[in-house]
Ligand SMILES: Nc1ncnc2c1ncn2[C@@H]1O[C@H](COP(=O)(O)OP(=O)(O)OP(=O)(O)O)[C@@H](O)[C@H]1O
């Protein structure tokens with residue numbers, strides 16, 4: 001995996017768990033000097049405003065720590081619902097799957 | 113219109129929000145909503161359940177399966193005896209929040225369902241009732 005951190009969300013998260021994830025991840029980015037984070041949400045069957053906000057926080061936090069975040073594997077029904085909910089996930093990059101997400105991270109790291 | 117199966121769930125904690133999501137999903141599958149509509153009603157339920165916990169100080173949700181002519185629907189009624197909402201019109205606006213949220217919950221939930229009713233009295237509580245039809 002090189003410099004990248006892959007996080008797979010596998011449970012229906014309650015709010016406290018989402019915040020814990022955010023904190024753990026920030027710590028890992030610092031400790032491992034990670035330059036890229038992939039968050040696989042393919043197992044999530046909904047993303048509501050709270051989870052969306054958490055993903056946004058993770059993305060901006062990692063940017064401050066000089067790491068890029070890509071959210072991968074969002075189910076199409078979740079994407080459709082997010083748009084209608086009005087959540088645009090500003091600043092969050094998305095990719096179809098883990099492989100595409102890794103490509104995206106590599107490209108942006110090469111670009112510097 | 114016929115009201116079929118009905119059940120009530122307590123909505124008092126973050127864990128209850130997850131329980132509500134799962135119960136709404138099961139019921140949405142049961143009445144034959146397609147995947148996108150299931151996702152929409154579960155997402156709306158998640159927003160409303162969280163509001164019930166965070167702002168309403170806890171409450172309940174009633175899940176009812178509806179039959180109206182040929183179509184089937186799922187109706188959710190969230191109720192709390194919290195502080196209520198003084199200006200509902202304002203609360204419905206995207207971006208309006210008195211907390212730390214994005215202010216998307218109420219407006220977003222309204223867009224995700226077929227019918228949306230909110231009643232609230234300051235000092236008495238809030239009721240939000242939403243219905244999703246399968247056609
Ligand atoms: N059950 C309730 N009881 C009292 N006030 C409520 C209730 N539900 C919503 N409100 C009020 O309406 C406002 C808007 O709610 P809405 O769900 O749209 O946004 P939010 O909860 O603040 O943020 P988000 O849902 O995006 O995390 C809330 O900030 C709160 O002041």
Ligand SMILES: [Mg+2]
Pocket residue numbers: 159162163213216217218
């Ligand atoms: Mg809300």
